Amino acid sequence: MTREQKTAKYYPNYTLSPGAMKKDGDLVLIGHPNETATANPRHSAFRSILAGITGEDPEREGLADTPRRAAEAIDEFTRGYEIDLNDLFRTFDSAGYDEMVTVRNVPLYSLCEHHLLPFIGTAHVSYIPDGRIVGLSKIARVVDTFARRLQVQERLTIEIADAIEKYLTPAGLLVMIEAEHLCMTVRGVQAPGTTTITTAVRGRIREQQTTRAEAVSAIGMRSQ
Numbered sequence: 001m002t003r004e005q006k007t008a009k010y011y012p013n014y015t016l017s018p019g020a021m022k023k024d025g026d027l028v029l030i031g032h033p034n035e036t037a038t039a040n041p042r043h044s045a046f047r048s049i050l051a052g053i054t055g056e057d058p059e060r061e062g063l064a065d066t067p068r069r070a071a072e073a074i075d076e077f078t079r080g081y082e083i084d085l086n087d088l089f090r091t092f093d094s095a096g097y098d099e100m101v102t103v104r105n106v107p108l109y110s111l112c113e114h115h116l117l118p119f120i121g122t123a124h125v126s127y128i129p130d131g132r133i134v135g136l137s138k139i140a141r142v143v144d145t146f147a148r149r150l151q152v153q154e155r156l157t158i159e160i161a162d163a164i165e166k167y168l169t170p171a172g173l174l175v176m177i178e179a180e181h182l183c184m185t186v187r188g189v190q191a192p193g194t195t196t197i198t199t200a201v202r203g204r205i206r207e208q209q210t211t212r213a214e215a216v217s218a219i220g221m222r223s224q
């Protein structure tokens, strides 16, 4: 296949410059000596995005490796699809503990499914055991598993609650997320400082007003 044919086939929106050929017969991307024309198709997708930015040159040194980096960044933001909750969850006998457990300020990094821009914040989880307790780190892992997907905050909140309910079957549960959506603060309406709070509430924490107030109060307490 000629260089031009390869370019047309693998990079339809990419204009090859004379310096792009580094090896005989192979299309090797500028600045990326190991990448061939058959490389990850998502790299070429990001390359097309760069080519579409008016005033930019996707072949300049600083951008040559950007398609690979951007694809890897998207991988990081979507790695939650690969995690199997069956392998993740560990519960233990509660040894008679039947009061509320609250894990708060769990960091959360997610990707808005509308704009592919991050939303960033914290998750808080309160639950009342019904004979079983969960390893505390698993709460943070469940949050990360569902956050590292393309999300809206409301669905993320429900998915975290559903998973904890399924594997732990607590007597009561509250999941609260507070996040800043970059699509709302740095673009679009550009309302800096805006955060969104969502909750999912189940069982006794939903039914009993005082128990719900106890959970909200535990989450609201500031660490020293």
Ligand SMILES: Nc1nc2c(ncn2[C@@H]2O[C@H](COP(=O)(O)OP(=O)(O)OP(=O)(O)O)[C@@H](O)[C@H]2O)c(=O)[nH]1
Binding pocket: 112, 113, 114, 151, 152, 153, 154, 181, 183, 184, 187, 188, 189
């Ligand atoms: N409910 C909800 N809305 C979200 C979330 N993330 C982003 N959005 C909103 O999704 C909406 C998409 O609206 P559109 O009108 O289709 O997109 P747009 O033209 O980019 O809208 P603007 O952001 O208002 O410029 C926007 O109002 C976003 O603020 C989320 O997690 N939950």
Ligand SMILES: [Zn+2]
Binding pocket: 112, 113, 114, 115, 116, 117, 181, 183, 184
């Ligand atoms: Zn958005």
